[in-house]
Amino acid sequence: MSTMLTLAAEFLDRMTNPSYGPAINEDYSLRFAVLMSAENSDKSLDEEIGLLENVNTLGPYVWLWIINRARSRDIILSEDLLLHLTGRWPDVFIQAPVIDLATRNAEWSSPENVVSIKSFGHPWLSRLLQQCTGYRNDVADRSMFTLSRRAELSLISLLQVGKGITLDAASTLLNHSWEGRSHLVEFFWYRWDQLDEETQVIWQSRLHPPNRDAGNRR
Amino acid sequence: MIGARIEQAVRNVITGYANSLLEKLVTKSGAYAIKFVQSKWADHYSSVNPLRISDTPALTWGTATYVTPLAYPLSSALYGRIGLVTDFDPINWRIFDATRPSAQSVYVQWARSQPMYADLLLTVHSTDANHFLRNQFRQLFKIDCVLFHPDQEAEEYTKSVDHVWMAVTDWAPSGAIQSGFSQRLSKARFTVLIDEDFQLEDHGLPIRTAPRQIERITERMQRNAPTHPVQVSHARNDPRMPLLISQVYHGNGYLHVFIEP
Numbered sequence: 001m002s003t004m005l006t007l008a009a010e011f012l013d014r015m016t017n018p019s020y021g022p023a024i025n026e027d028y029s030l031r032f033a034v035l036m037s038a039e040n041s042d043k044s045l046d047e048e049i050g051l052l053e054n055v056n057t058l059g060p061y062v063w064l065w066i067i068n069r070a071r072s073r074d075i076i077l078s079e080d081l082l083l084h085l086t087g088r089w090p091d092v093f094i095q096a097p098v099i100d101l102a103t104r105n106a107e108w109s110s111p112e113n114v115v116s117i118k119s120f121g122h123p124w125l126s127r128l129l130q131q132c133t134g135y136r137n138d139v140a141d142r143s144m145f146t147l148s149r150r151a152e153l154s155l156i157s158l159l160q161v162g163k164g165i166t167l168d169a170a171s172t173l174l175n176h177s178w179e180g181r182s183h184l185v186e187f188f189w190y191r192w193d194q195l196d197e198e199t200q201v202i203w204q205s206r207l208h209p210p211n212r213d214a215g216n217r218r
Numbered sequence: 219m220i221g222a223r224i225e226q227a228v229r230n231v232i233t234g235y236a237n238s239l240l241e242k243l244v245t246k247s248g249a250y251a252i253k254f255v256q257s258k259w260a261d262h263y264s265s266v267n268p269l270r271i272s273d274t275p276a277l278t279w280g281t282a283t284y285v286t287p288l289a290y291p292l293s294s295a296l297y298g299r300i301g302l303v304t305d306f307d308p309i310n311w312r313i314f315d316a317t318r319p320s321a322q323s324v325y326v327q328w329a330r331s332q333p334m335y336a337d338l339l340l341t342v343h344s345t346d347a348n349h350f351l352r353n354q355f356r357q358l359f360k361i362d363c364v365l366f367h368p369d370q371e372a373e374e375y376t377k378s379v380d381h382v383w384m385a386v387t388d389w390a391p392s393g394a395i396q397s398g399f400s401q402r403l404s405k406a407r408f409t410v411l412i413d414e415d416f417q418l419e420d421h422g423l424p425i426r427t428a429p430r431q432i433e434r435i436t437e438r439m440q441r442n443a444p445t446h447p448v449q450v451s452h453a454r455n456d457p458r459m460p461l462l463i464s465q466v467y468h469g470n471g472y473l474h475v476f477i478e479p
Contacts, residue, residue, distance in 0.1 A: 016273075016274075018274070018275050018276055018345055018346075021276075021419065021422075021424075022274050022276045022277065022418070022424060023418050023419070025274040025276075026272060026274055027256065029270060029272065029273065029274070030255070030259065030270045033270045033398055033399055034262060036398070037399070042398075064346075065273070065397075068273070068281070068394075068395075068397060069397060071390075071392065071394045072390035072392065072394040072395065072396050072397060073390065074391075074392060091341075091343055091346075092334045092337050092343075092347065092350075093334075093337070093343055093346040093347050093349070093350045094346075096334070096350060097350070104392070156333045156334055156337070157334075159219065159333035160332065160333045160334045160350075160354075162219050167219065191333065191336065194330075194335070194336065195331055196221055196224070196327075196330070196331055197221075198220075198221025198222065198223055198224070199219070199220050199221040199224070199331045201221075202219055202220070202221060203219065206219060
């Protein structure tokens with residue numbers, strides 16, 4: 001990791017991690033903003049952020065801050081890094097902004113037919129879909145629940161971002177044949193049940209989900 | 219991806235500045251906002267500087283600059299002794315007035331229709347999920363300013379039912395919500411000094427109503443044993459101070475050493 005970010009890592013954590021409390025977060029944020037007001041500081045930081053590669057060097061809240069900074073300042077982050085972030089912290093509140101960032105400049109027209117996750121037209125999203133439905137050596141528990149959990153989080157994140165391209169990716173994921181499919185489909189319909197009727201119709205017509213029968217009761 | 223009825227309901231409650239509660243407050247007290255900060259920032263803001271955009275997840279309406287219209291000048295004294303005042307230009311702002319129950323209701327409807335809604339209720343990450351949703355809502359509907367009633371109070375300074383605070387959005391060129399320093403509230407200067415101090419937390423929880431820590435005591439003491447305040451520049455050099463303080467001590471009073479204007 002770069003020198004500036006190495007030095008700043010703990011500072012950034014106090015600035016962003018809610019466990020320190022709002023008062024500490026706010027205080028460090030203001031101190032950081034004042035430090036960054038020096039000439040070229042922002043530019044240097046943005047350049048160093050663009051060089052980041054290893055997800056394990058910073059905590060999740062610092063990453064979230066970096067993702068938001070990259071979104072607002074058009075900083076380009078490594079595609080591998082973004083994918084690893086979704087694997088390391090698949091929670092929706094992290095994964096959704098990462099997906100939003102990874103697809104921010106995508107030009108997209110929806111495919112006419114359902115495609116496989118491998119041939120999905122956006123390479124990064126294709127990798128995400130393969131990652132969240134793929135076999136994991138690091139998971140000892142091979143139950144269907146564990147298998148489908150990552151796909152569920154990715155599905156919700158794709159839906160939450162709500163762009164045409166991410167909705168198409170969500171539809172592709174729902175229709176993909178894999179060992180966790182029935183649980184994912186069942187999960188989808190549970191979430192669908194919680195919606196108002198009008199939004200239910202939109203979800204169904206936009207996502208073309210498999211029938212409920214494709215999911216098995218847990 | 220929400221029903222048209224919910225989307226339209228949200229759009230119906232978003233108003234231009236001219237038809238907003240903010241316009242009434244500005245007409246009454248001017249296009250000025252005030253924000254209280256800790257004493258250590260007095261020097262930085264002794265000259266004009268921009269306010270910082272808050273991006274702490276725990277804040278009420280997401281990443282924004284949190285200020286109070288000058289119509290409620292001491293309402294946010296909870297957060298520090300130093301009152302920073304800045305002007306602003308709200309003419310083209312889109313306002314979401316969350317002081318109105320109808321606006322609160324449509325936000326809740328919108329949130330309930332979101333794919334991640336269950337994460338607010340079923341996971342340990344509800345604060346973060348809320349933060350994400352609030353930002354997405356404001357970005358999606360291009361809301362420049364949310365008006366809301368205070369959800370934290372300083373005793374006697376804040377009236378949560380009547381007072382109105384603002385969360386002001388700065389936009390990045392990409393249309394994302396900006397962080398860093400605010401360009402919309404950029405001329406802040408140390409303008410008010412408050413003689414009180416509040417606790418922000420109650421055993422680790424953000425405080426709901428913070429009692430006055432000084433005034434409640436001094437009121438009582440002053441009633442029982444009135445004493446005159448002393449300017450700090452006099453107090454520092456006055457050889458009679460030890461005697462004065464010992465007299466006040468034996469009289470069960472207190473001596474207010476104040477910073478003169």
